[in-house]
Amino acid sequence: MQLKFILPLAAALLFSNSYAQDNAPAKKYGYNIFTLVPGAYTSIPFTGTMGDPGLGACYERLLDNEGHFGFTLPFLYNFSQNRSFNSNRYYYYSHSLPQYSGPNNYSSFMFMPGFRFYPAGIERRARYAVGMSFFAMFGTEPYGVYDPAYSGTGGEWRYIMYGAMISNSINVNVTRHFFMGLEVNFGVPFTDNRRKDDLSGDDIGAPIAQFILKTGVRF
Numbered sequence: 001m002q003l004k005f006i007l008p009l010a011a012a013l014l015f016s017n018s019y020a021q022d023n024a025p026a027k028k029y030g031y032n033i034f035t036l037v038p039g040a041y042t043s044i045p046f047t048g049t050m051g052d053p054g055l056g057a058c059y060e061r062l063l064d065n066e067g068h069f070g071f072t073l074p075f076l077y078n079f080s081q082n083r084s085f086n087s088n089r090y091y092y093y094s095h096s097l098p099q100y101s102g103p104n105n106y107s108s109f110m111f112m113p114g115f116r117f118y119p120a121g122i123e124r125r126a127r128y129a130v131g132m133s134f135f136a137m138f139g140t141e142p143y144g145v146y147d148p149a150y151s152g153t154g155g156e157w158r159y160i161m162y163g164a165m166i167s168n169s170i171n172v173n174v175t176r177h178f179f180m181g182l183e184v185n186f187g188v189p190f191t192d193n194r195r196k197d198d199l200s201g202d203d204i205g206a207p208i209a210q211f212i213l214k215t216g217v218r219f
Helices: 002-023
Strands: 032-044 049-062 069-079 107-111 114-117 126-144 155-173 178-192 208-218
Touching: 032 069, 032 178, 049 107, 049 208, 069 126, 114 155, 155 208
Parallel strands: none
Antiparallel strands: 032 049, 032 208, 049 069, 069 107, 069 114, 107 126, 114 126, 126 155, 155 178, 178 208
16 A cells, blocks of 8 residues: 555656756866966046056956856956056156156056856856946055156155946856956045155045956866
């Protein structure tokens, strides 16, 4: 008598398990993504300052089975350009609008831990993502450059910038393990103690824009 109930129940369990496996999303790509950043560009678009190229790396971990949510940890090293300090009274002791010709060895380091949301599932070859992250930038810049008119002396100013950033990205799995991505970020600083640019406009605390090209492996 008991066998009449056990056999149909076992058959139903086997069928339901087989159906669930057949309808589960196929895992084609891994949950870990490690990329290098061969090209990045960080700028303050409203004033035209801080047009700095950079290099970096990024690690991302998808947090759920279908890959909709991810944690990302990018690092960037940016190279300040000479034109970032042109015609700036805070970098000169003369008001004759000189052009900066000092050493181009000023730079900044940036990291941006945050989270991403992918509307499409993990099995898609190409996916769009939107995210929110915290960013911190640590850099150096000149605060005085020698000017014959005033015989001034210079120094190096170390600044810190903290803020929040919104990211938009297109992510493509070229193969199962080869990954490429293009990212556009917009950030708003909460604190910014860079020197004030009083000739080209006060860009302290101004929003920043960022473009990032990534390529790497997925596993």
